[in-house]
Amino acid sequence: MKTGKTLLELTVEEARNFLLKNEHYCDIDFPPYFKFTNVLNETCRYVERSGNGIDFKKMCSCDSVNYRLLQNKDGLLSWRKMQIINPVAYVRLVNIICQSWNEIVDRFKEFQSNEKIVCTSMPVVSSDSDSKDKAAMISNWWTNFEQKSVESALKYQFIYKTDIANCYDSIYTHSLAWALHGKEEAKAERRNPNLVGNKIDRALQDMQYAQTNGIPQGSTLMDFVAEMVLGYMDMELSAQIRQIGIDDYLIMRYRDDYRIFVNSERDGCDILKRLNQVAFEVGLRFNSSKTMISNDVISSSIKSDKLDWIRAGRFNKDIQKQLLAIREHLRRNPNSGVACRELIEVYKRIKRVRNVNAMPLISIVVDMACSNPKLHSSCAGVLSILLSFIESDMDKIDILKLIYTKFSQNPHSGHMYVWLQRVSIPYDKDIEYKEDLCRIVKGEQDVCLWGMDWLEGHAALHEIVRNTPIINSDEIDRIGKEIKLKEFELFLDRMTAFEY
Numbered sequence: 047m048k049t050g051k052t053l054l055e056l057t058v059e060e061a062r063n064f065l066l067k068n069e070h071y072c073d074i075d076f077p078p079y080f081k082f083t084n085v086l087n088e089t090c091r092y093v094e095r096s097g098n099g100i101d102f103k104k105m106c107s108c109d110s111v112n113y114r115l116l117q118n119k120d121g122l123l124s125w126r127k128m129q130i131i132n133p134v135a136y137v138r139l140v141n142i143i144c145q146s147w148n149e150i151v152d153r154f155k156e157f158q159s160n161e162k163i164v165c166t167s168m169p170v171v172s173s174d175s176d177s178k179d180k181a182a183m184i185s186n187w188w189t190n191f192e193q194k195s196v197e198s199a200l201k202y203q204f205i206y207k208t209d210i211a212n213c214y215d216s217i218y219t220h221s222l223a224w225a226l227h228g229k230e231e232a233k234a235e236r237r238n239p240n241l242v243g244n245k246i247d248r249a250l251q252d253m254q255y256a257q258t259n260g261i262p263q264g265s266t267l268m269d270f271v272a273e274m275v276l277g278y279m280d281m282e283l284s285a286q287i288r289q290i291g292i293d294d295y296l297i298m299r300y301r302d303d304y305r306i307f308v309n310s311e312r313d314g315c316d317i318l319k320r321l322n323q324v325a326f327e328v329g330l331r332f333n334s335s336k337t338m339i340s341n342d343v344i345s346s347s348i349k350s351d352k353l354d355w356i357r358a359g360r361f362n363k364d365i366q367k368q369l370l371a372i373r374e375h376l377r378r379n380p381n382s383g384v385a386c387r388e389l390i391e392v393y394k395r396i397k398r399v400r401n402v403n404a405m406p407l408i409s410i411v412v413d414m415a416c417s418n419p420k421l422h423s424s425c426a427g428v429l430s431i432l433l434s435f436i437e438s439d440m441d442k443i444d445i446l447k448l449i450y451t452k453f454s455q456n457p458h459s460g461h462m463y464v465w466l467q468r469v470s471i472p473y474d475k476d477i478e479y480k481e482d483l484c485r486i487v488k489g490e491q492d493v494c495l496w497g498m499d500w501l502e503g504h505a506a507l508h509e510i511v512r513n514t515p516i517i518n519s520d521e522i523d524r525i526g527k528e529i530k531l532k533e534f535e536l537f538l539d540r541m542t543a544f545e546y
Contacts, residue, residue, distance in 0.1 A: 050173035050182045053270060054154050058147040064171060065140050066090065069178060070266035072130050074115065074461070075423045077468040078533055079487070079521040082133070085514040089133040092507045093141070100504060102138060105252040110497035111135055112253055112262055113482070116458035117419040125458065126419070127215065129262035132496040133511055135253040140267065142249055146242040150274075153226050157277030160284040166190040167301040168273060169266050179266075191300045195307075195347030198296060202307035205346045206314045208321070208337040210302035210330050214263040217275055218329035219250045225278035225328075246271065259329075269301070276302065279324050286320040307343065314339060351379035355388075365395055365402060369410045381420035389424040390535055396431045397528075404435040405445075412449050419461055423534035426465035430529040439473050446470045446477065454480070472527040487517055 053061060064070060068083045093100070105111055113130040131139075143150060158165060172182035195205075210216070223232035223243025235241050239248075250261055250271075261268050280299065287295070295317060296307040304321065308314040322332055340346040345353060355375060362368045372388050379385070389411075396402060408429060415425035429449070433442050450466060453459040460481040467484045470477050475488065485493045494512045501508055 050179075050186075051171045052168040053171070054151050054168060056171065058144050060171075061147060062140060062144045064169075064179075065143075065267050065270075066137075067179075069180060070169070071136060072264060073180060073266060074128050074130070074264050075534070076464060076483075077423075079518045079525070080483075080516060081518045082130075082516050085133050085511065085516055086137065088510045088514050089137050089507070092504075092510060093134070093137050096504065096507075100134070100138075100507070101502070102249075102252055104500040104502065105135065106254075106256040106500075108497040108500040109255045111255070111500070112497075113495035115264075115460050115483075117461050126263070128264040128461075130495060131262055131265060131267075132253060132498075134496075134498075134501070134507065135249070136265070136267065139246065139249045139253075142242065142245045143267075143270075146245075149242060150226065154273075154277055157281045160280070162295060163280045163284055163297045163299070164194075165273070165277065165280060165299050166194075167269070167299065169269060187300060191298060191305075192347060192349070195298060195305055196344055198298075198307045198347070199343035201309075202296065202343060203309050204307070204311055204314050204339060204341055205343045206304075206306040206308070206318055206337075206339050207346060208304050208306075208318065208332050210325065211333040213302040213330065214268065214272060215260040216330050217259075217261050217272060219247045219258045219261070221275050221278075221328040222246045222250070222271065225274045229327075246274075272301065275328055275330075279321075279328060279330075282324045282327070283317075283321055286324065287317060290316055290320070292316060305347070311339070349383070351375070351382035351384045354379055355382075355384045365392060365399070366407060366410070368392060368395075369407060369414075373410055373414050376414055376418055376421075381418050383420070385414075385418070386421055386424050389421060389428055390531070393424070393428050393431060393531065396428065402432070402435055404432045408432050408445065408449075412452055415462055416453065416456060422462045422465045426462075426469050427529040427531070427534050430469045430527065433469070434528060443470070443474050443477070446473070450477075450479070460484075468525070468529065468533075471522060471525060487522070489517075489519075 053064060056064060066086055068081055068086075071082050071086055072080075111132045112135070113132075115128045115130065117126045117128060166186065170179060170182045170186050172179045198205075220232075223236070223241060223246075226232075226243040226246075227235070227241060232241070232243055236244065238244060251258060254260065254262070261271055276299065283297070292313050294309055295313060297317070298305045298307075306314055306317050306321075308317065318337075325332060338346070358371075358375070362371060368388075369392060372385050372392070376382055376385050411425050411428050411432070415422055433445065436442050436445065446466065446469065450463070453462050453466070460483065463479045463481040464483050467477070467479050467487060471487075479485070482493050482495060486495070496511055498508050498511055
């Protein structure tokens with residue numbers, strides 16, 4: 047089932063427009079009044095006018111080119127670093143890729159030449175003009191990765207599952223040139239500034255203080271860059287499997303998540319060894335704790351958090367007990383997509399009741415949000431509904447300040463502050479949040495997300511990046527006290543339990 051065109055099926059102009067869309071520039075889950083379209087468009091126009099007049103070499107001397115947003119993954123010591131890329135650096139990299147678009151597309155055809163190794167994570171353009179591309183990607187994952195995995199039980203007896211540890215943070219930027227040109231040519235031409243792989247490598251280093259390890263996470267552009275390295279690994283793995291003479295297998299990959307289907311345990315082990323070797327050659331490592339083999343192909347093809355919820359059959363007429371059940375599920379399955387869906391159902395249930403004892407429910411929801419950044423937006427939605435059962439606006443403000451204090455005990459809670467601010471704006475726009483994104487929402491003039499000290503001789507571009515609004519103030523003026531479902535749910539009522 048096809049959900050739309052993949053990025054590789056677009057013309058160069060279509061690809062450029064796709065990558066410059068607001069939802070692809072920053073795919074971090076923010077309230078809808080965050081709009082980066084104007085700053086991107088203005089930056090594009092300036093760069094087109096100025097040609098090659100910008101000295102990008104000086105960028106690597108600045109340690110804060112991109113805006114970093116750390117997310118606590120477990121409420122303890124596990125972190126994910128998200129980045130909003132400097133618009134100038136972003137436009138530069140989009141231009142580099144699009145200038146060699148046909149060459150890159152042809153290289154991907156080589157990556158994907160083996161029909162037994164299937165990549166299902168290429169960015170997708172929604173075929174429905176009313177749907178977001180991100181929704182099409184989720185549908186694509188469910189249809190072409192999870193459901194196809196279940197189907198594979200008809201042909202294969204064993205499944206091997208593994209994924210790359212800290213994939214985006216571990217990608218070696220020099221490996222982009224290896225991927226696009228082959229390792230030998232890339233090494234021989236490592237000083238050639240016209241080689242597209244070297245250009246991409248240089249652009250990535252420049253925006254990251256000359257670091258060669260890791261690429262920024264938080265945009266479709268970087269998903270595509272990662273696919274270059276992962277696609278190269280697919281091609282190298284195909285060659286190694288061919289060498290050892292294994293033919294009865296199927297490998298499905300969604301980004302760095304691999305599923306290997308075989309009818310022989312020995313074949314599975316041999317393929318897994320070759321996959322580890324290929325990864326080692328580009329500086330990546332697999333997560334040993336998440337590597338497993340099973341002869342139950344169907345159960346192993348379904349996400350473990352979903353199976354856990356299905357087995358438990360958890361539904362309770364009492365809303366508090368339902369929230370407690372979700373919380374217990376999250377203790378075993380942090381950041382569970384099933385929990386996101388179940389919170390949406392709780393949101394709908396609360397909207398239908400006339401009265402609830404809100405404070406205990408608020409406490410449970412806040413506790414879940416502290417340890418599960420994937421749930422920040424849905425937790426904020428539920429909190430906004432629960433606050434409607436508190437009579438006094440002053441009491442609501444006091445509760446919001448209490449929640450803020452709770453989150454301030456966890457370092458780097460900026461993403462939740464953004465959503466908490468969305469809840470608090472209708473009651474008090476002036477509540478202080480120690481997060482630059484929140485300060486921008488308040489209209490503070492001394493905040494710039496991106497380091498621009500490296501940019502000399504381009505005062506107009508400096509002004510564009512510093513002062514082009516990224517907040518739609520009209521949307522803020524229109525928002526209500528209750529967060530609407532469409533603000534944080536992709537599919538609304540069209541999504542089923544198994545499509546999440």
